[in-house]
Amino acid sequence: MSTANRPARPSAIAGYEDWPRFVRNQPRYLALTAGAQELSDALGVPAPASRRDVTVHWEETHDGVTTSQLSWQLGFGPRTTGWLVRPAGGSGPLPGVLALHCHGGNKFGGADRLVELPQTHPSAAEARAGHYDGRALATEVARAGFAVLAHDTFAWGSRHFDLSEPPWRTAAALEARKSQWREDGVVPTDSELYNAAAGYHEDTVAKTAGLLGTSLAGMVAHDDLAALEILASLPDVDPGRLGCIGFSGGGGRALTLAALSPRIRNYVVTCMMTTFDSLLPAYLDAHSWLLQTPGLWKLGDWPELTARSGADGFLVQYALADQLFPEAGMREAHRILATLHPDSYAGRFWPGGHVFTAAMQNEAITYLARTLGAGSPAAQAHSTVPTP
Known part of the structure; x- marks a missing residue:
């Protein structure tokens, strides 16, 4: 198959495409004590923006x-x-x-x-x-x-990832889960479908976070x-x-x-x-x-x-x-x-x-x-x- 005919690869972080830019540009959270700062650095906590319109x-x-x-x-x-x-x-x-x-x-x-x-x-x-x-x-x-x-x-x-078109690895795992549901005669709800996908997708989120230094x-x-x-x-x-x-x-x-x-x-x-x-x-x-x-x-x-x-x-x-x-x-x-x-x-x-x-x-x-x-x-x- 030519490159031009390959299906487009879905976003692995749909709904959060601006996340890498944020982490790269945002300073790390500054704690008030050395011990808290060590924890902040180990977790890679970005500093929350100082202004939030509620x-x-x-x-x-x-x-x-x-x-x-x-x-x-x-x-x-x-x-x-x-x-x-x-x-x-x-x-x-x-x-x-x-x-x-x-x-x-x-x-x-x-x-x-x-x-x-x-x-x-x-x-x-x-x-x-x-x-x-x-x-x-x-x-x-x-x-x-x-x-x-x-x-x-x-x-x-409300802070969920958009998994309506899941990334390929998540999609493959989700298809196996759907097959099991069909075999068991179960019709999953929207929340059950999303939670199954999100469970597999958590590994992708963790990998992305690690790559970004968080x-x-x-x-x-x-x-x-x-x-x-x-x-x-x-x-x-x-x-x-x-x-x-x-x-x-x-x-x-x-x-x-x-x-x-x-x-x-x-x-x-x-x-x-x-x-x-x-x-x-x-x-x-x-x-x-x-x-x-x-x-x-x-x-x-x-x-x-x-x-x-x-x-x-x-x-x-x-x-x-x-x-x-x-x-x-x-x-x-x-x-x-x-x-x-x-x-x-x-x-x-x-x-x-x-x-x-x-x-x-x-x-x-x-x-x-x-x-x-x-x-x-x-x-x-x-x-x-x-x-x-």
Whole structure:
């Protein structure tokens, strides 16, 4: 076949063709401490642009909370959608929390799984039922007296890659998946098709990021840092009382954000704590590129990265039957954290698998309310979490 007759090769980064230019031209994120800077450099975090025009698309009050849909442009790729949730009729300034959605193998959606919305997409409802005990985490945190921002991060939801014409390697893997669906008599939904393609495509995204001198985790951190600055700038938010919370991949994002930004005073990591060594040889394949940035281990073990944060305190919640982490690794991580942070770390082991249960959410919300000063004094004092 002549070159002229060959089919055009699809873009491997459709929707993000301006990403390479952005990374080449944007300076690296500058942290305030040497330890945080080492992490920024290892992940290859670009500096978020200093100016972001935030648009409010709609606002609705229901069942005690006011929810606003926002969007902003980060200078490359699709526009970001986020939701601000706060107590209805509350007067500021309120403590602020960044709610960080999980990976979950669901990139069709993002932060919508964390927010009660007038219309919930089935993929968000499925993620909520499977990972959050059926609850909208960001909305529940807001009910405790916080201004909560939940946003789609790089490669999820509104920040997705366009895979309508997937690159050839992704397309070949997707065809095999479609064949299996046909054999099983399954008609996949649009979200199932996209998530299957995105799962294969994550390797391409990670390769592209590596070529550009960044990483998937570094680009996600870029988006999270930008969202944190937006939260801190809101008129009803106290920028001196900010925290973050995340389950699974969102827990990894919370740890990373707290290490990179001095704005985070207290944070919660749920079902995302172990030692790197415990992932070998059997558990490494259970995790995405969010956890497995090449060279990250050179900076220390995963729990040791918390020492790069200047936060006042943090809570880690472990699930004893977590399918993604061996118990021995979680126990060793707990030991390391208790040694590193005897006065600021709280660790709790829960029964059950890789799920952010309602009881765990209540504990996490109570911890944040007490440490960041949200809600009534009685609510802050009533806590089952050890005081850091």
